[in-house]
Amino acid sequence: MRRLPPVLLKDGCSHDLISLIRTILAACKEISFRVGQGALSGVLGSTLDENIQGETQKKLDVLSNQLLKDILLESGYVKAIASEEEPGTVAGNPDAEYIVAFDPLDGSSNIDINSLVGTIFSIMRAPKDSDPADPNIFLQKGDQQVAAGYVLYGPSTMLALTTGQGTRIFTLDKTQGTFLLTQDFAKVPEQTKEFAINTSNQRHWQPAMQNYISDLLAGETGPRGRNFNMRWIAAMVGDVHRVLSRGGLFTYPQDTKNPEKPYKLRLLYEANPMAMLIEQAGGLASTGYERIMDIEPEQIHQRVAVILGSKEEVEACLSYHK
Numbered sequence: 353m354r355r356l357p358p359v360l361l362k363d364g365c366s367h368d369l370i371s372l373i374r375t376i377l378a379a380c381k382e383i384s385f386r387v388g389q390g391a392l393s394g395v396l397g398s399t400l401d402e403n404i405q406g407e408t409q410k411k412l413d414v415l416s417n418q419l420l421k422d423i424l425l426e427s428g429y430v431k432a433i434a435s436e437e438e439p440g441t442v443a444g445n446p447d448a449e450y451i452v453a454f455d456p457l458d459g460s461s462n463i464d465i466n467s468l469v470g471t472i473f474s475i476m477r478a479p480k481d482s483d484p485a486d487p488n489i490f491l492q493k494g495d496q497q498v499a500a501g502y503v504l505y506g507p508s509t510m511l512a513l514t515t516g517q518g519t520r521i522f523t524l525d526k527t528q529g530t531f532l533l534t535q536d537f538a539k540v541p542e543q544t545k546e547f548a549i550n551t552s553n554q555r556h557w558q559p560a561m562q563n564y565i566s567d568l569l570a571g572e573t574g575p576r577g578r579n580f581n582m583r584w585i586a587a588m589v590g591d592v593h594r595v596l597s598r599g600g601l602f603t604y605p606q607d608t609k610n611p612e613k614p615y616k617l618r619l620l621y622e623a624n625p626m627a628m629l630i631e632q633a634g635g636l637a638s639t640g641y642e643r644i645m646d647i648e649p650e651q652i653h654q655r656v657a658v659i660l661g662s663k664e665e666v667e668a669c670l671s672y673h674k
């Protein structure tokens with residue numbers, strides 16, 4: 353089975369990019385170990401703090417962030433980092449070519465129930481002669497990502513990675529500490545009978561999403577003429593992995609639950625990297641009104657509506673938004 357570095361070399365990735373990806377994965381292997389140790393590692397439960405998003409930080413959120421931050425900044429391969437758990441960006445090596453935005457531990461409400469969590473990352477090029485301390489260097493469209501991926505800490509630890517030449521899946525061989533290629537060129541099936549949405553928010557959705565979901569729920573006697581099945585892992589990384597593996601539609605739409613927070617997912621380190629992985633596997637990723645990777649970001653922690661997955665089903669959902 354092929355190991356990660358030769359696969360990326362064959363794709364023509366630069367040595368610095370390969371080293372940067374390997375640096376991220378070194379931190380992820382450590383996170384995988386800590387997650388796997390569960391209560392034994394003494395890191396379950398919450399801290400007394402909230403992050404910049406106003407969410408309670410779990411001990412593993414803080415630890416995962418620290419591991420990624422330290423290893424990336426020490427490596428010399430990054431000019432700056434942006435993280436869900438950091439209020440601002442953090443400057444690194446002024447001469448480095450790349451910047452990395454990451455969600456150190458997505459789905460962290462799953463930690464204490466021994467369910468799926470993962471790390472999501474997006475690698476971009478720093479603009480030439482830019483200041484490493486300038487957060488604006490991160491305000492790039494998703495289309496400008498050089499690479500994107502996630503590491504899913506499940507029964508096995510898996511990496512989904514794209515450098516713009518398809519999406520590949522690797523599995524961590526824990527006996528060797530290496531990621532081995534287990535699926536070359538993942539393909540999201542174009543059609544699906546599965547969707548993922550938190551239906552407890554139904555009364556707060558916009559009419560377009562209300563109508564779309566209600567037609568799915570109507571099943572074979574409704575306008576869609578067939579039955580659909582629903583899944584919700586409450587970790588985007590788990591839901592997107594299922595969509596990559598066997599198709600489906602995943603959405604966290606706009607809602608009016610909290611008027612100050614109409615969207616839940618973050619553009620730079622959740623929506624954009626997942627959009628690139630899904631599009632590179634033949635799927636679509638949209639807000640309902642525009643392609644996710646076309647959005648010009650205005651802030652590093654900006655949130656966005658997300659509809660992604662199987663091409664034909666995303667198109668069906670978008671037809672309700674016209």
Ligand code: F6P
Binds near residue numbers: 586588616
């Ligand atoms: O990072 C935000 C997140 O945890 C996603 O991973 C997940 O899809 C979503 O929030 C879960 O939201 P809810 O709490 O509404 O189920």
Ligand code: MN
Binds near residue numbers: 455457458459588622
């Ligand atoms: Mn997250």
